[in-house]
Amino acid sequence: MADEALFLLLHNEMVSGVYQAAEQGEGENGRCITKLENMGFRVGQGLIERFTKDTARFKDELDIMKFVCKDFWTTVFKKQIDNLRTNHQGIYVLQDNKFRLLTQMSAGKQYLEHASKYLAFTCGLIRGGLSNLGIKSIVTAEVSSMPACKFQVMIQKL
Amino acid sequence: MTVHNLYLFDRNGVCLHYSEWHRKKQAGIPKEEEYKLMYGMLFSIRSFVSKMSPLDMKDGFLSFQTSRYKLHYYETPTGIKVVMNTDLGVGPIRDVLHHIYSALYVELVVKNPLCPLGQTVQSELFRSRLDSYIRSLPFFSARAG
Numbered sequence: 614m615a616d617e618a619l620f621l622l623l624h625n626e627m628v629s630g631v632y633q634a635a636e637q638g639e640g641e642n643g644r645c646i647t648k649l650e651n652m653g654f655r656v657g658q659g660l661i662e663r664f665t666k667d668t669a670r671f672k673d674e675l676d677i678m679k680f681v682c683k684d685f686w687t688t689v690f691k692k693q694i695d696n697l698r699t700n701h702q703g704i705y706v707l708q709d710n711k712f713r714l715l716t717q718m719s720a721g722k723q724y725l726e727h728a729s730k731y732l733a734f735t736c737g738l739i740r741g742g743l744s745n746l747g748i749k750s751i752v753t754a755e756v757s758s759m760p761a762c763k764f765q766v767m768i769q770k771l
Numbered sequence: 772m773t774v775h776n777l778y779l780f781d782r783n784g785v786c787l788h789y790s791e792w793h794r795k796k797q798a799g800i801p802k803e804e805e806y807k808l809m810y811g812m813l814f815s816i817r818s819f820v821s822k823m824s825p826l827d828m829k830d831g832f833l834s835f836q837t838s839r840y841k842l843h844y845y846e847t848p849t850g851i852k853v854v855m856n857t858d859l860g861v862g863p864i865r866d867v868l869h870h871i872y873s874a875l876y877v878e879l880v881v882k883n884p885l886c887p888l889g890q891t892v893q894s895e896l897f898r899s900r901l902d903s904y905i906r907s908l909p910f911f912s913a914r915a916g
Binding site for chain 2: 618621622625626628629717718719720721723724727731
């Protein structure tokens with residue numbers, strides 16, 4: 614992958630671009646987040662095709678989640694997920710203690726209310742990657758203290 | 772040996788950041804005017820130095836000193852100016868000022884989407900990292916020398 618700064622700056626502009634293109638209004642925040650998430654979804658689908666073209670088939674769901682935490686995260690963000698938790702019933706929590714897109718923003722509580730905008734794309738990235746591996750899911754993110762954040766993946770059993 | 776204060780200006784003269792550690796005497800004018808005075812002086816000295824230099828100029832204006840303090844100056848190609856006042860015992864600190872620019876300003880302000888360029892820096896992270904960096908410098912001592 615190319616220099617990190619390239620993606621970081623582009624991502625930041627994308628977020629502000631989506632927000633500027635939207636009209637004023639309270640409901641816009643949700644719509645912008647959805648737009649960013651959908652962008653991430655499509656990118657995630659493409660990325661996972663590329664990254665797994667030489668890998669063997671995955672044994673089960675847990676194996677797929679481990680792949681996301683280790684190889685996928687390393688290739689995109691140059692580090693692994695710090696903590697993966699599951700209840701073995703379809704809910705996974707991925708914890709990153711030093712999320713790359715947030716490290717420059719703050720080390721604590723400042724700018725916390727804006728953090729969710731910058732996580733939407735990555736949520737979509739995870740959802741898109743999983744969907745191309747055959748897993749339908751819902752991904753949400755929460756931040757209590759930057760730059761640590763948690764991504765919660767809920768697998769939809771069809 | 773100590774650091775008195777630090778100014779950060781952008782290309783248009785906007786003071787992006789100011790912090791002080793040991794400043795016994797204030798300028799006696801409001802902060803806004805002080806920043807304008809500092810920027811105006813730097814602008815004039817830079818053009819003076821380049822015009823009156825008897826030899827080909829390499830780095831341009833680096834620092835000046837009085838009997839009590841020394842002012843160090845570093846300018847980047849994009850027009851960001853780092854100005855630090857220290858006491859007289861401190862030698863050339865171009866690399867320190869460069870580090871403040873590259874590892875602190877660029878990393879924490881330019882790459883922060885919530886910090887609009889061209890305005891005073893509001894980021895707490897930048898302020899605290901800068902403070903701890905200055906305090907860790909070998910020529911900074913907690914008691915004013």
